[in-house]
Amino acid sequence: MQHGVAPHLPDAYNAAIDGVEIGPAAGSCGTAMHERAPxxxxxxxxxxxxADYRDLARSHGLRACWSVPIFDSNDExxxxxxxxxxxxxxxxxxxxxxxxxxRSLAGVAIERHRTAETLRDRxxxxEALYDAMSILTQSETPHELAEVLLDLVTDTLDYPVCAVRYVEDNRLxxxxxxxxGREILGPHADCAVDGPHAAAEAFRTGTTLHYNDAAEADGIDAPSPLQSVAHVPLGPYGSLSxxxxxxxxxxxxxxxxxxxxAQNAESVLRRIDHEQELVDAKETAEKMSRLKSAFLANISHEIRTPLTSIxxxxxxIGxxxxGARRVEEVDLASxxxxxxxxxxxxxxxxDTLTGVLNLSKLQTGEMTLDLEPVDLAAEAAAAAHEFAPQxxxxxxxxxxxxxxxxVWARADRSGVQIVLRNLLSNAIKYTEEGGTVWIRARTDGEHAVLEVEDTGIGMDPNTADVLFEAFKQASEGIGREYEGTGLGLTVTKEVLDQMDGAVxxxxxxGEGSRFTVWLPRAAEEGEEPERGTSGS
Known part of the structure; x- marks a missing residue:
């Protein structure tokens, strides 16, 4: 109990009864509240x-007390x-x-006062939330938004225990x-989206879960010192607890x-996503523009140069x-x-047109690959024989x-030849006179392996990752040192991807390069072929 208005009672008496627990023997007022009766x-x-307060009353000259409970409109x-x-x-x-x-008038007055206070507080x-919401809308990343969201809940709404969870790999x-929150609950662990955690349920259902009593069934994840919780979904992005x-x-x-x-936070997250999509689209468009420029520069050179020669x-010849009057005057050697x-x-x-057409067929699914046992040792020998004159x-x-x-691999024979021709052609092209190119076939655990190594010009290891992108060479454009479209390694990687391989x-x-190809190892030559296509 806490005294409200008692102008004629001694201050010492009021101070003594403040904080007395309501019960069946708590004087007149405490008992009236307990029993809900006069x-x-x-x-x-x-x-x-x-009995417990008789001496207190006597010391202040109080001999009788009539007390009646005051109720609100909800009978509380x-x-x-x-x-x-x-x-x-x-x-x-x-x-x-x-x-x-x-008693009735007091009930009305108290309820109206509390309602007015509640309205003012709300x-x-x-107003405070509205003023702070502008900060939320200025967030530029999901993590920044989560930090702002945390501050709004803890500082503006005055709830000290708060956490924001985002979805990653089907987990919150x-x-x-x-x-x-960390002090009370310890480290916050992630939870499966399809698990029993209340935050996960709110996320799955898209419905806020609000529990004001730990006794409510499955309301609060046990064990937990929290008695009241609210889990609010953030759309497809996560939850606020x-x-x-x-x-x-x-x-x-x-x-x-x-x-x-949470709805405003979801809108901001969607905006951030959309902006990121625009950035990605812009970067993709710029990359495609660069590829187009590289393609035009390389392909124009690769077509115009041989055409000019032809x-x-x-x-x-003409x-x-x-100029010859008789056949005998024609210089046959020339x-x-x-x-x-x-x-x-x-x-x-x-070769230029074949590279372009092969890449196009592979990327559009028009090139069909038959996956069957292929002897990489035999294919390597055939390729070595073919490229010996070059x-x-x-x-x-x-x-x-x-x-x-x-060396049996589960692959497509023509696909293996495409890989070998591209790797050997590049190795010979980029190896100076007096150098060496090696071709090897071997097994390595569950894989059949091809290696093409050279003592050629090599390149900076930091730039090697772009080799398998279309139209990429150590030099590009009409001023480049070596001929070629820059499609050979791109086609090689595409073919290997279709055969479940890797390169x-x-x-x-200045020291050379070694390209290593891995393909699934075939158990035996008689293994049933599997039809594959170049779709992705």
């Missing part, structure tokens, strides 16, 4: 309900209205009527938590404020033939040299390291 103590000296006890007397006495019927009327909270992971250690300390109005706050040598150069330029054109012409030694047994490069500037 308590008329005509003589305090003999009334058993005053607000307090008591009491009359004290200096002599033992009982109320008359008229006095009882007056007391009852006073108005202040709404605590992003920020208030210091009092608020708790108090006292029962009934999160009123419904504040839960609605938390709902409004036209020039064809014109030279001039040679037209014709042979010109026709050979035309063939080389034509092959370069064909290596000899470049003054490069091509060495094949052969296994005593077959990696080890390189060092």
């Amino acid at each position: 308590v008329i103590a005509e003589d305090i000296e003999s009334d058993p309900r005053w 006890v607000l307090g008591t209205f009491a009359l004290y007397h200096e002599q033992p006495t009982a109320p008359t019927e008229k006095e009882r009527t007056l007391i009852d009327q006073a 108005e202040q909270r709404v 992971v605590p992003t920020v938590a208030s210091p009092p 608020v708790g108090m250690t006292e029962s009934g300390s999160i009123p419904p109005f504040d839960v609605r404020l938390l709902d409004v706050l 036209l020039g040598f064809a014109e030279a 001039g040679e033939v037209e 014709l042979a040299r010109f026709s050979s150069l035309i063939e080389q330029s034509g092959q370069r054109l064909m 290596a000899d012409g470049a003054g490069v030694a091509l060495e094949l390291t052969e296994e005593d047994t077959a 990696a490069v080890e390189t060092e500037q």
Whole structure:
């Protein structure tokens, strides 16, 4: 009990009864509140309900006390209205009527006062929240928003226990938590989205869960010192959790404020997502623009250069033939040299178009791959034989390291040849005269492995990751040192992806490179083929 208005009672008496616990023997007022009924103590000296407070009353000259409970419109006890007397006495019927009327008026007055205070408090909270909401809308990252959200709940709404969780890998992971919350609950652990945690349930259902009493079934995750909690969903992003250690300390109005706050936070998170999508789209567009520029620069060079050679040598042949009066005057050696150069330029054109078409077919799913046992050792030997003339012409030694047994991989034979041709072509192209290129086939656990190593120019290891992007070379454009579209390694990676394989490069500037290819190992040659396509 706490005294409200008692102008005629001694201050010492008021101070003595402040804080007395309500119960069946708590004088007239405490007992009236407990029993929700009038308590008329005509003589305090003999009334058993005053046994513990009789000496206190006597010391202040109080001999009788009539007390009636005051109720609000919901029939909840607000307090008591009491009359004290200096002599033992009982109320008359008229006095009882007056007391009852006073009790009713007091109930109305107290309830109106409390309602006004509640409205003022709510108005202040709404205004403070509205003023602070602008800070929320200025958040630029989800983590920054979580920090602002935490401050709004703890400082503006005055709930010290608060945590914000975001969804990561199908789990609700605590992003920020208030210091009092960490002190009371310890470290906040993440929880499965489909698990029993109340925050997860609020997230799954999209509905705020509010419990004002720990005794409510499954309301509060046990064990927990919290008695009141509210878990508010943040749309598809996560949840906001608020708790108090006292029962009934999160009123419904504040839960609605938390709902409004969470809805605004969700809107900001959607805006952040949208802005990030725009940034990603811009970066993608810029990357595609750079790729287009690289493509145009490379492809124009790779088409114009051989075409210029073909036209020039064809014109030279024509001039040679037209200038001769008899067949015997035609320089056959020159014709042979010109026709050979035309063939080389034509092959370069064909390689360029083949690379573009292969990449297009792989990326659109038009190239079908039959996955079956393929002997990588045999394919490596065939590729070495095919590229031996090119290596000899470049003054490069091509060495094949052969296994005593077959190296069976689950792959597509034509796909393996595409990989080997691209890797060997690059190795010979980028290896200077007098250098060496090795080709190896071996097994490594559950994988069949191909290696192509060279003593060529190599490159900076920090730039090796971009090698497998389309149109990427050590040099690009019409001023580059080496010919080629920059598609070979891109096609190689695409083919290997379709065969459940992988490729990696080890390189060092001026020392050479080694490309390693891993493919699933096939158990035996008779393994049933599996139809694969180049779709992603």
